[in-house]
Amino acid sequence: MSEENSKNTVEPDENEQEEVLGKAYDARLMKRLIRYLKPYTKWVVLAIALTVGVALLSTVRPYLTKIAIDDYIVNKDAQGLKNIILVLLGTLILQGLLQYTMTYLTQWIGQKTIFDLRMELFRHIQKFSMKFFDKNPVGRLVTRLTNDIEVLNEMFSSGIVMVFADVFIIGGILFFMFSLSWQLTLIALSVVFPLIYATVIFRKKVRIAFRDVRFYLAKMNSFLQEHISGILVVKIFNKEKRTLNDFKKINYDHTKANKKSVFYYSVFFPVVELIGALSGALIIWYGGGEAVQGALTIGILISFIQYSEMFFRPIRDLSEKYNIMQTAMASSERIFRLLDRQPVINDPLKPAELGDCRGNIEFRNVWFAYVKEDYVLRDISFKINQGEKVAFVGATGAGKSSIMNLLCRFYDTQKGEIAIDGINIKDLKQNELRRNIGLVVQDIFLFSDSIANNISLNNNDISPEKIREAASIIGINNFIDKLPLGYGQNVKERGVTLSQGERQLITFARALAYDPKILILDEATSSVDTHSEILIQKAIDKLMDGRTSIIIAHRLSTIQKCDKIIVMHKGEIRETGTHQQLLEYGGIYSKLYQLQYKESFA
Ligand SMILES: Nc1ncnc2c1ncn2[C@@H]1O[C@H](COP(=O)(O)OP(=O)(O)OP(=O)(O)O)[C@@H](O)[C@H]1O
Numbered sequence: 183m184s185e186e187n188s189k190n191t192v193e194p195d196e197n198e199q200e201e202v203l204g205k206a207y208d209a210r211l212m213k214r215l216i217r218y219l220k221p222y223t224k225w226v227v228l229a230i231a232l233t234v235g236v237a238l239l240s241t242v243r244p245y246l247t248k249i250a251i252d253d254y255i256v257n258k259d260a261q262g263l264k265n266i267i268l269v270l271l272g273t274l275i276l277q278g279l280l281q282y283t284m285t286y287l288t289q290w291i292g293q294k295t296i297f298d299l300r301m302e303l304f305r306h307i308q309k310f311s312m313k314f315f316d317k318n319p320v321g322r323l324v325t326r327l328t329n330d331i332e333v334l335n336e337m338f339s340s341g342i343v344m345v346f347a348d349v350f351i352i353g354g355i356l357f358f359m360f361s362l363s364w365q366l367t368l369i370a371l372s373v374v375f376p377l378i379y380a381t382v383i384f385r386k387k388v389r390i391a392f393r394d395v396r397f398y399l400a401k402m403n404s405f406l407q408e409h410i411s412g413i414l415v416v417k418i419f420n421k422e423k424r425t426l427n428d429f430k431k432i433n434y435d436h437t438k439a440n441k442k443s444v445f446y447y448s449v450f451f452p453v454v455e456l457i458g459a460l461s462g463a464l465i466i467w468y469g470g471g472e473a474v475q476g477a478l479t480i481g482i483l484i485s486f487i488q489y490s491e492m493f494f495r496p497i498r499d500l501s502e503k504y505n506i507m508q509t510a511m512a513s514s515e516r517i518f519r520l521l522d523r524q525p526v527i528n529d530p531l532k533p534a535e536l537g538d539c540r541g542n543i544e545f546r547n548v549w550f551a552y553v554k555e556d557y558v559l560r561d562i563s564f565k566i567n568q569g570e571k572v573a574f575v576g577a578t579g580a581g582k583s584s585i586m587n588l589l590c591r592f593y594d595t596q597k598g599e600i601a602i603d604g605i606n607i608k609d610l611k612q613n614e615l616r617r618n619i620g621l622v623v624q625d626i627f628l629f630s631d632s633i634a635n636n637i638s639l640n641n642n643d644i645s646p647e648k649i650r651e652a653a654s655i656i657g658i659n660n661f662i663d664k665l666p667l668g669y670g671q672n673v674k675e676r677g678v679t680l681s682q683g684e685r686q687l688i689t690f691a692r693a694l695a696y697d698p699k700i701l702i703l704d705e706a707t708s709s710v711d712t713h714s715e716i717l718i719q720k721a722i723d724k725l726m727d728g729r730t731s732i733i734i735a736h737r738l739s740t741i742q743k744c745d746k747i748i749v750m751h752k753g754e755i756r757e758t759g760t761h762q763q764l765l766e767y768g769g770i771y772s773k774l775y776q777l778q779y780k781e782s783f784a
């Protein structure tokens with residue numbers, strides 16, 4: 183890294199794993215990438231054939247020029263000249279057509295391949311367990327699916343095939359040059375060494391510059407994403423100016439990195455031009471002398487000048503392709519690494535059938551830690567029978583939500599067993615398990631889609647009537663009907679046009695529409711006012727009707743009617759009983775209750 187660069191406060195970090203540049207060609211990665219071309223083998227072969235055609239046609243032209251001059255112009259053969267010009271015109275038109283087909287075809291193959299790869303990647307990401315998502319920021323995964331894939335697209339559509347084209351063109355030019363005059367060829371090519379030298383230096387410099395550009399771009403993206411999502415916090419704490427200053431810094435670094443790459447390009451291109459011109463001058467100097475002495479024809483001289491001009495373009499292209507290939511290798515490495523990671527929670531090979539789920543739940547001596555050995559649940563055992571309504575209470579961080587995470591098998595237990603209707607949930611397919619569980623969490627999530635689709639989640643089995651029915655039972659049917667577009671109303675991104683309570687009710691309707699046997703409400707009522715709470719309480723009562731239900735609540739007023747209350751403390755179950763029993767027992771629950779009771783009547 184250059185000195186200037188190391189002065190930056192935020193340096194591109196080699197360990198960031200986002201941007202480690204390696205080889206431009208890695209046989210192992212390439213082999214794997216080529217596999218994605220397999221469904222399009224026919225078309226790839228055609229594209230390569232077209233490429234060879236284009237390369238041949240473009241390199242044959244100077245040779246035809248030589249024939250036109252030496253055989254017809256010098257011999258004053260007008261008819262012959264006319265013919266050869268027609269042939270020249272013909273090759274030009276043919277080349278144009280082939281080039282069009284080739285470009286179209288390669289881009290099309292590129293798009294198809296990228297489509298497949300992107301599908302595979304997203305399908306794979308969806309399979310990961312929650313543990314994976316705890317560790318991988320959303321931004322990074324989105325980058326995999328967009329930027330990294332886009333880089334591969336560039337490689338497939340402009341890189342690989344064009345590299346073929348360039349190599350063929352260079353080969354063709356060398357073939358014709360050597361067959362015309364090997365001495366002149368060597369003279370013309372004497373500039374190749376300084377050219378290679380210039381290219382190597384350029385490549386090195388520009389590679390670092392590009393890496394920096396991408397680093398700052400990623401930084402800028404995540405900064406913008408965070409500060410636009412969190413605009414409310416920025417505004418209320420009057421942080422606009424501060425935020426702008428932070429942004430200015432990143433923006434400045436990004437511009438600076440870009441300026442560097444622009445500088446290298448603006449030096450490199452004229453240098454290549456210059457070397458090319460030098461080659462032309464050498465040809466005229468040496469070849470001209472030879473021609474004067476009659477050792478070389480004018481036609482050869484002119485075709486050589488044309489060839490030397492043609493020669494440098496593919497070389498310049500190749501140095502650019504090198505960069506594309508290099509970033510493509512790095513991107514594919516990251517994509518494949520992600521694809522090779524196996525979802526931590528696998529379905530059993532021979533899954534048990536839950537059949538008609540009744541909704542009996544049992545935890546047997548369950549121990550669980552998110553991070554190794556750091557247990558957040560210790561020796562948890564309880565039983566919930568079909569149709570029972572059970573509440574979990576306890577301080578923040580006691581482990582209530584963690585129990586629900588285990589029941590839905592978002593994570594696996596370290597020790598102990600969880601059974602539904604007597605079947606260990608590890609013996610069930612995850613789909614089968616979750617189909618029977620409805621989970622409503624405090625952290626409401628609505629998709630930017632219509633209300634109807636947010637309730638049914640685009641499940642075709644859930645008819646519009648069923649959606650409406652679910653909404654009426656929850657008591658938001660009237661509210662939705664009053665919206666300008668009714669059930670077709672879009673809830674916008676993050677559901678900003680609806681109030682928190684309204685959004686919560688929609689998630690209730692969603693749970694109801696799916697008609698689960700087991701219902702879990704995790705702090706579902708904590709974000710609404712007392713009036714709405716009464717509404718929601720009614721909705722919840724309807725929701726729980728005929729189901730095994732688990733409620734997690736801080737407000738004890740909402741859970742007094744439950745069949746059983748389980749009190750958690752620091753990852754352990756401390757008390758179990760009905761509201762009345764626990765009050766009489768005089769433990770944690772009764773203390774909590776008295777505290778809240780006093781508060782509300784103070
Ligand atoms: N994804 C996670 N990775 C690591 N630790 C976690 C994760 N989720 C929760 N924890 C930790 O596990 C412990 C139990 O958290 P849990 O969410 O179960 O508490 P809770 O009883 O639901 O609390 P609250 O009433 O605030 O919702 C806490 O110490 C928390 O920091």
Ligand SMILES: [Mg+2]
Binds near residue numbers: 582583584705
């Ligand atoms: Mg919780």
